[in-house]
Amino acid sequence: MAADTADRRASVERHNESACSVVQAIDRIGTPWRLNVVHALDGGEQRFNELKAATDARSKTLSDALDALVENDIVDRRMEEAAPVAVYYALTPKGRELLDVLDELDEWARRWEGESSAT
Known part of the structure; x- marks a missing residue:
């Protein structure tokens, strides 16, 4: 089960690399x-x-x-x-x-x- 979670997390990170800067920006100002x-x-x-x-x-x-x-x-x-x-x-x-x-x-x-x- 832990391996499935780690694989899923790695997959999401690979697919969202281009959104990383946007996610970080929203985290800084997003409230x-x-x-x-x-x-x-x-x-x-x-x-x-x-x-x-x-x-x-x-x-x-x-x-x-x-x-x-x-x-x-x-x-x-x-x-x-x-x-x-x-x-x-x-x-x-x-x-x-x-x-x-x-x-x-x-x-x-x-x-x-x-x-x-x-x-």
Whole structure:
């Protein structure tokens, strides 16, 4: 049984090699909260509470999303240490380019909205 599973996994990997970069990209940005943050930052740099209000996310959820986006170089985190300490978030060039891709995906989704999955 384990051999069957390993063979199946190897087969899937061989057939999906061309999709690997897409799968990795979706893994980096593929949660709704991360996408909401990216869209919220389209207007420019924002502080944590501004993003919280813009996305309606809970603090932990937003913090996790921001951590992942910063780790993947989609969002930049800047800290001003003057009292009071202020942390700002902004899209990196990679993040701004991602917005273009998401706009194209939005166009595709709207074009096919309402289509039956059987067609």
